[in-house]
Structures are given as structure tokens and as C-alpha cells.
Amino acid sequence: QKEVEQNSGPLSVPEGAIASLNCTYSDRVSQSFFWYRQYSGKSPELIMSIYSNGDKEDGRFTAQLNKASQYVSLLIRDSQPSDSATYLCAVTGTYKYIFGTGTRLKVLA
Amino acid sequence: GAVVSQHPSRVICKSGTSVKIECRSLDFQATTMFWYRQFPKQSLMLMATSNEGSKATYEQGVEKDKFLINHASLTLSTLTVTSAHPEDSSFYICSARDPSRGGNTEAFFGQGTRLTVV
Numbered sequence: 617q618k619e620v621e622q623n624s625g626p627l628s629v630p631e632g633a634i635a636s637l638n639c640t641y642s643d644r645v646s647q648s649f650f651w652y653r654q655y656s657g658k659s660p661e662l663i664m665s666i667y668s669n670g671d672k673e674d675g676r677f678t679a680q681l682n683k684a685s686q687y688v689s690l691l692i693r694d695s696q697p698s699d700s701a702t703y704l705c706a707v708t709g710t711y712k713y714i715f716g717t718g719t720r721l722k723v724l725a
Numbered sequence: 726g727a728v729v730s731q732h733p734s735r736v737i738c739k740s741g742t743s744v745k746i747e748c749r750s751l752d753f754q755a756t757t758m759f760w761y762r763q764f765p766k767q768s769l770m771l772m773a774t775s776n777e778g779s780k781a782t783y784e785q786g787v788e789k790d791k792f793l794i795n796h797a798s799l800t801l802s803t804l805t806v807t808s809a810h811p812e813d814s815s816f817y818i819c820s821a822r823d824p825s826r827g828g829n830t831e832a833f834f835g836q837g838t839r840l841t842v843v
Contacts, residue, residue, distance in 0.1 A: 648829040659731075659818055659834040660769070667829075704768065708829050713759055713820070717768040
């Protein structure tokens with residue numbers, strides 16, 4: 617079982633819709649969770665961090681964490697074509713910083 | 726946010742030669758830096774964790790004698806790909822956390838280095 621799992625996609629949504637990205641992790645002692653966006657050929661850039669159960673909102677982005685289910689998600693409201701990228705879930709515990717395989721999002725104009 | 730600078734952004738080298746990639750934390754001291762490799766359309770794979778003043782910790786399957794990591798100061802870690810082969814061609818990315826921001830906070834990434842071995 618992979619440590620951090622994501623559906624590779626592509627996930628296609630129309631412009632203006634809500635994009636929902638999901639991530640599960642295997643290490644129960646994981647403490648911090650991050651969503652990064654990566655454009656092709658570029659380095660990842662941080663979108664959201666979440667550390668406790670529940671929802672965290674920042675602009676059009678909402679991160680949701682459920683530690684009991686070992687699940688973290690990212691919602692993107694009012695999706696824009698510029699949101700088209702690969703979204704990486706990252707999980708860290710005591711030391712390592714592990715990435716999922718990423719979900720490719722396509723926002724259709 | 727904190728800034729991590731990686732150099733060079735692109736490098737082409739001949740098979741059999743060595744290439745050094747630098748990763749610098751510009752506005753914080755990084756006791757730990759991480760080195761990743763990413764092949765096309767794949768995720769970032771952690772290669773090793775670089776620790777200032779001590780030996781790096783390599784992930785399983787990563788050859789420590791081929792990928793030499795040096796973390797000689799709190800702001801600089803280097804990755805040297807020795808005796809490079811075409812299969813080493815990849816996107817190499819470093820990252821670091823700012824320890825002054827507390828444990829388990831986000832990592833900041835360098836710009837990445839596109840290595841092509843011909």
C-alpha cells in the first residue's frame with residue numbers, strides 16, 4: 617500500500633464548477649497535511665496546509681481533514697482554466713515529507 | 726514566505742560526467758533539506774534527506790555513491806550526480822522547512838533542475 621494515495625485523473629470540470637480532489641494516507645501518526653499545485657515543468661507551490669480535523673478555507677480553496685478516516689481533500693470553488701494543473705497531496709509525520717502521485721485537473725472553458 | 730533557491734535550472738551533460746546541483750535557503754537556516762526526483766507525469770519521489778553536519782539519509786533503492794549529498798552549512802545543500810547516465814535524466818527538486826516556524830510546517834521548494842544526460 618502506498619503511503620499517500622491520490623487518483624491520478626485527469627479530473628475534468630467545467631469553468632465555474634467545484635473541483636473536488638481527494639487523498640488518503642496510511643500512517644496514522646501523520647500530523648500535517650498540505651496541498652500543492654504543480655504546473656508542468658515547474659516546482660510545486662503550496663496552496664493549503666491543514667493540521668486539525670475539519671475544514672479550512674482560504675479564498676476559493678477549502679481543505680478538509682478527517683484523521684479517523686485518514687482522508688484529506690481539497691475543494692476548489694469557481695474553478696478557472698488557470699487552475700488546470702497537477703495537485704499534490706503531501707503528508708508529514710515525525711520526519712518525512714511524502715507526496716501522493718498527484719491528480720491532474722483540467723478546467724474546461 | 727521562505728525562499729529556497731536551486732541552481733542550475735537546466736543542465737545538459739555527457740554520459741559519464743558528474744553534475745552538481747545546489748540548493749540554498751535564502752532567508753532561513755535549514756538544518757534539513759530534502760531532495761526529490763520527478764520523472765515525466767509521475768510524482769515527486771523522495772531520494773534523500775540532507776542533514777547539516779552529518780550524513781544524508783537515503784531512501785531505499787537510491788544509490789548513495791551515485792547521488793552524493795553534502796550539507797556543509799545551514800543554508801546550502803548540494804546533490805552531485807556522479808557518472809551520469811541517460812536514465813538519470815529527470816527533474817530534480819530540493820525543499821526545506823524553516824525550523825523557526827515550528828515543527829511539521831510546510832516545505833518550500835527550489836525551482837527545480839532539469840537534467841538531461843546525452
